[in-house]
Amino acid sequence: MSNLSTYVVQKRATTGKGAARRLRVAGNVPAIFYGAGGENILLTVNEKTFRKHYESVGKTGVFKLEIEDGGDKKEYNCLVWKVVYHPYKKQITHIDFLGVDLAKDIKIRVPLVITGTSKGVKLGGRLEVYREQVTILAKPLALPSQIVIDITNLDINQGVQVADLTLPEGVSAYYDTNFAILSILPPRNADTDASEADK
Numbered sequence: 001m002s003n004l005s006t007y008v009v010q011k012r013a014t015t016g017k018g019a020a021r022r023l024r025v026a027g028n029v030p031a032i033f034y035g036a037g038g039e040n041i042l043l044t045v046n047e048k049t050f051r052k053h054y055e056s057v058g059k060t061g062v063f064k065l066e067i068e069d070g071g072d073k074k075e076y077n078c079l080v081w082k083v084v085y086h087p088y089k090k091q092i093t094h095i096d097f098l099g100v101d102l103a104k105d106i107k108i109r110v111p112l113v114i115t116g117t118s119k120g121v122k123l124g125g126r127l128e129v130y131r132e133q134v135t136i137l138a139k140p141l142a143l144p145s146q147i148v149i150d151i152t153n154l155d156i157n158q159g160v161q162v163a164d165l166t167l168p169e170g171v172s173a174y175y176d177t178n179f180a181i182l183s184i185l186p187p188r189n190a191d192t193d194a195s196e197a198d199k
Contacts, residue, residue: 004064004077007053009033011069012042024091031095033065035076039099041067047092054080060110060143065097077102079140100140107174109133110144112181116152120184125156129182134162135174142170149181159183 012023012030020030023044031043057063057080065078081098085091100106111133121127134147147167149160163178 004062005053005056006064006066006075007050007078008066008068010044011067012044024093029092029095031097033067033076033078033097034081034099036099036101043067043095043097045095050092050095054083058145060108060145062100062102062140062143065099077140079106079108102140104139105137106140106143107135107137108143109135111146113146113148114151114182115148116150118151118154118158118184120154120156120158123156124187126185126187127151127182128185131162131179131181134165134181136167136171137174138168138171142168144168144171151182151184154184156184156186 009031023030024047027047029045029047029050031045033039033041033043035041053063059080062077062079065076067074067076076099079098079100080095082094082096083092084094086093112131114127114129118125118127136143136147138144144167147165149165151160154160160181160183161178162173162175162181165173165181167173
């Protein structure tokens with residue numbers, strides 16, 4: 001665990017819209033830390049340093065969150081849980097940090113990344129994607145940043161369901177029903193050609 005990066009933030013005492021506005025004017029962002037033990041701590045985060053940190057760890061990278069409170073400092077194993085952006089300005093308006101127990105599984109959504117060009121598409125078929133993310137279950141240090149799906153060998157009328165995903169060791173997909181993620185559909189004119197042939 002010594003190789004985990006550390007990100008330093010300050011404990012925040014003030015609340016309310018006015019206080020949050022003053023923070024943002026100064027280049028800071030109001031945030032909250034939700035501890036694994038149930039504690040909630042209000043924070044002040046520098047937006048510029050956070051952006052650099054977030055580029056490094058993403059949503060699934062565990063790091064040490066060091067909370068400074070006057071002369072006191074406390075560290076927590078943590079994930080960036082949620083980042084809220086202004087609807088039209090390039091500005092972060094709020095951040096949620098989530099404390100994690102490294103020995104316990106956590107449930108989180110990660111993006112699906114599709115690679116390759118399927119055999120079916122080369123024959124004129126159409127790639128139809130139904131899900132762009134999937135919920136996984138794993139211990140925090142085993143969380144992947146994404147799940148890759150190689151569709152190179154898929155033919156027309158074939159697809160991928162959540163149970164078909166190739167997942168890293170220690171990672172499982174979390175679902176109740178084995179839902180479809182993507183399909184290779186026949187060409188758009190295939191149904192028309194078939195109906196014309198039946199006449």
